Amino acid sequence: MQKQEGDARAYQNDEIDLVELVKGLWAQKWLIVAVTVLVAACAGAYAFLAKPVYETRASLLPPNLSDIAEYNLGRSEAKLTLFSVADVYSVFTNNLASESLRREFFQQVYLPSLEETGKNVAEDQLWNSFNEQLTVSAPRKQQPTYWEVKLQHKDPQQAAEWVNLFVAKASEKTEQDMQQNVKSEIDIxxxxxxxxxxxxxxxxxxxxxxxxxxxxxxxxxxxxxxxxxxxxxxxxxxxxxxxxxxxxxxxxxxxxxxxxxxxxxxxxxxxxxxxxxxxxxGVDVSPDNVAAFTLDNAAQVPETPIKPKKALILALGLVLGGMLGVFIALVRGMVRGALAKQSRAPVTV
Known part of the structure; x- marks a missing residue:
């Protein structure tokens, strides 16, 4: 019987504490509102003042058989193995994903485009930043011959130009490699x-x-x-x-x-x-009408930024602002309660 009465009193005390907690928060509602508005305003300022980041991409596929036909001119008569589409495309994708091409683009294109403040940053940091912006991958497991070149940049026009230039450089390097391969075989x-x-x-x-x-x-x-x-x-x-x-x-x-x-x-x-x-x-080791890949989709100038996501940032600002406001109100209430108890405590002589 006594145990039941004790449980009832504990439940009643918890209920009283919860009511007191809600009352305390309600008493500080303007503080909570002020903190929420302040954090939301900061989030909104970031969302609307931060420079937008755009993303563009080019998609690439293997060349057609007719695109590589001139590489095979005279090879049968010379008793040399004919190049297949896979042979030529593998040279292209190897160049596309190579560190050497990326380094060359970084040195010749990316670094000269930086403002004076950016040029004062350590080159290894700039290299890491560049690698985060430029992505070369084969994203479809069911279609391994499909490749993408993606770039994130604050200038949408420059983003499209850079992606197309990067693909062109990979194509140029592939043509040089193929010409060297053909020349070496013919020379031998x-x-x-x-x-x-x-x-x-x-x-x-x-x-x-x-x-x-x-x-x-x-x-x-x-x-x-x-x-x-x-x-x-x-x-x-x-x-x-x-x-x-x-x-x-x-x-x-x-x-x-x-x-x-x-x-x-x-x-x-x-x-x-x-x-x-x-x-x-007499075999032509540098034919003109050849292509090492098919440009499925060239990089276009993007119109909508991918960063910052304003709605998401504002929503997070409101949620985090509300949570911070409640936390500050709780701490403030606890401090005020502790000070009140100290002031009511009897003084012992």
């Missing part, structure tokens, strides 16, 4: 054919020298045996020795071989190799 093939031609010419020269040595030996035998002219009946036997041709015929062949300036007409494979070499040297 040209060197291979030239080495083959040189080897054939050296072999033909050596064979001619071998033939001269054989004929000189046969001439000595023919002159020593007195065989001046070919022995018809004997020469008809294909296994007959060389000297049986007679000294006259051997001297004539020796004279022709010694006067020969070039063995090229007697090398069977040479002309086809020279044709291949001329073809390789």
């Amino acid at each position: 093939r040209v060197q291979s054919v030239m080495r083959r031609i040189e080897a054939l010419r050296n072999t033909a020269k050596q064979r001619r020298q071998d033939r001269v040595a054989q004929l000189e030996e046969a001439l000595d035998i023919a002159e020593g045996t007195g065989i001046e002219s070919v022995q018809v009946s004997t020469w008809q036997n294909f296994s007959a020795p060389e000297y049986m041709r007679g000294a006259k015929a051997i001297r004539l062949e020796l004279e022709v071989l010694r006067k020969r300036q070039s063995d090229d007409p007697f090398i069977t494979e040479l002309r086809s190799l020279q044709e291949s070499l001329d073809f390789l040297k």
